[in-house]
Amino acid sequence: MTFNYANAVPTSTTNATEAILKAAADPEVISFAGGLPAPELFPVAAVKRATDRVFAQDGEQVLQYAGTLGYPKLQEQIAHLMRGRKVKATAENIGIATGSQQAIDLVARMLINPGDVVLVEDPTYLAALDVFRAAGAQVVGVAMDDDGMRMDDLQQKLTAHPAAKFIYTIPNFQNPTGRTMTAARRQQLVKLADQFGVPIVEDDPYGAIRYAGTTVPPIKHYDRTGSVVSISSFSKMLAPGLRIGWITADPAFLQKYTFLKQNADLHTDNLTQYIIAQFLTDEDLPAHVHRITAVYEQRAKLMLAEIDRHFPADVYHSQPEGGMFIWVQVPGELDSDELAQRCLEKNVAVVPGSAFYAGKAQPGTFRLNFSNMNDDQIKTGIQRIGKVLKELGVQ
């Protein structure tokens, strides 16, 4: 039978992310393509200790159905964590999601009707673009610079699309650019959004992984009208295989969220919620984050030094203060897909910039991940990319 798929299903049978990750799985390939944490830093023993305690204390309960919005103790703990980030929150403001990806998907489905406009940083997170497009949104890109989303361009886009459904932003160590939005811009953003009556969806999976500069409060910190829905996750701080993310929002918004969350999967895995709650109770998450941040800092600095050494002089790269990504832009009109393909032929995987744009892609761009490869791989991989760039005649 030939199925008559809904509009949410793309007609293309290829999936950019999957294709890149498949090629990158080849052990011969040095992969800067994924967005994976360093597995050797996972606190396996500590997670195991937490798991043992969960089974000893609540074995029956964790195997049973549970509440849709999440394990109340974990909601409390996350509210505490958000207060540590200067966000006013109690357990009533927290809804658990099966990873922050689910939070993005559910919030998008809560707000987007087919044809609605969504504003995003250009470039932005690939799987958020997929979600918004599957929901039928017209995704409109807002220009960025090294200080994050440009407020002049946002104002223009809001003026052109006053009925935009929301502004989606990754303010810290943005995916794919690694850039951070300044505190001044965050305040302007909230002001502009309120002025136009357009909500903000803040996606902050990386904020805790800062190794340089000064922490900037989340956009939600500046929210006075409940217009900011803030999404975060344990994937980068702790472990992405445990699919636990959350949204921070007003209780009225969470009531609606509950309905879609129930439809989506009734509730997030209960055992995993208990394991994370127990980890937060007994183990030292800040110390763990400190440990991985130190390693990522060292890898980022090495990658930046190798870029400066091996890439032609006129190549731009971003200067991340945390997170996992560096953004590269080669002068000229080089097709980014072809560039990525040429790198792959030399056994280095990068994600071509084309994947991340809502509008017209900037040629010659690609994303580098530095968290998942060791020093030797970083040195060899960047050297190989440098060679490709020179072969392509980049100055």
Next chain:
Amino acid sequence: MTFNYANAVPTSTTNATEAILKAAADPEVISFAGGLPAPELFPVAAVKRATDRVFAQDGEQVLQYAGTLGYPKLQEQIAHLMRGRKVKATAENIGIATGSQQAIDLVARMLINPGDVVLVEDPTYLAALDVFRAAGAQVVGVAMDDDGMRMDDLQQKLTAHPAAKFIYTIPNFQNPTGRTMTAARRQQLVKLADQFGVPIVEDDPYGAIRYAGTTVPPIKHYDRTGSVVSISSFSKMLAPGLRIGWITADPAFLQKYTFLKQNADLHTDNLTQYIIAQFLTDEDLPAHVHRITAVYEQRAKLMLAEIDRHFPADVYHSQPEGGMFIWVQVPGELDSDELAQRCLEKNVAVVPGSAFYAGKAQPGTFRLNFSNMNDDQIKTGIQRIGKVLKELGVQ
């Protein structure tokens, strides 16, 4: 800020399921309302053993991101399980979901555009109705009798709605009625569906929990054209707190499923997938299912005996051969919400029939769950409902 929600979000602020379950959580209340397994039967020690082995063998790997369609070993094991149910399947036919609820949601989103018709048994699973309606479907009920969905009515409804997007059915121990579709009807169903070119979505969470009668092959067993997408889950066989369900379908369908699954949560919790795979390797799932089935049989028989003893003579009830539910229909025009409310006043929770209908609700109906309460609670609870029915003048 007042959010401008999408059409997927219902305007009503009340949520029937949540409200019932909230009331039923009162320890004073005997609850036949939920659909919860008996927690005292969860194989906590065996799940713990499996978990210990997972951490010992694959500690780093289970904490990392993983493939969207699922842990390959678990896909293999589920294919084996499906072959045991007389369904031709290899790992390539299996896609993991975060519980079968997610499979229902994703399959619905893959097929439904706003305005599309979906055919369902009337009554049917509440949270499937919610999903289909949130996707914008016009849900059309097909009449049932004690042998499941009526094929004469299905033919009429297919003739009236030849562009229907799919037929949704729960063939075994249906929720809410406890009824099972006969083998003859399953064959007719597949034939009719192929004739009209309408796919079938088979939802089978309860099939393994059979304590009487003869096992009927899944509808997928009769599929010759790839028109049946079959959904199942470990929630009833093992533990719903571990959110693992799956779909069985053609690889071409799964390729599209992968796209929506990636948008929805990237992949299902990795630790939990490994735990279930390890459980299936080392522990005896059939023996465990046999053990819980024996207890459910005893509870079902007790509840049926107490119904016969305490309910007025003209009250209909279904005769489940497995699963978790008995369906009750009181003669006359008694409003089912009022009936459930009167029961709750006597500290017994049931789900009013009104919640389960796509079309006009049959008055005087309600669903009883027998898996989650002990013998004393079953005796006391049914006696109380009997009293309510007599007070309401039911003969």
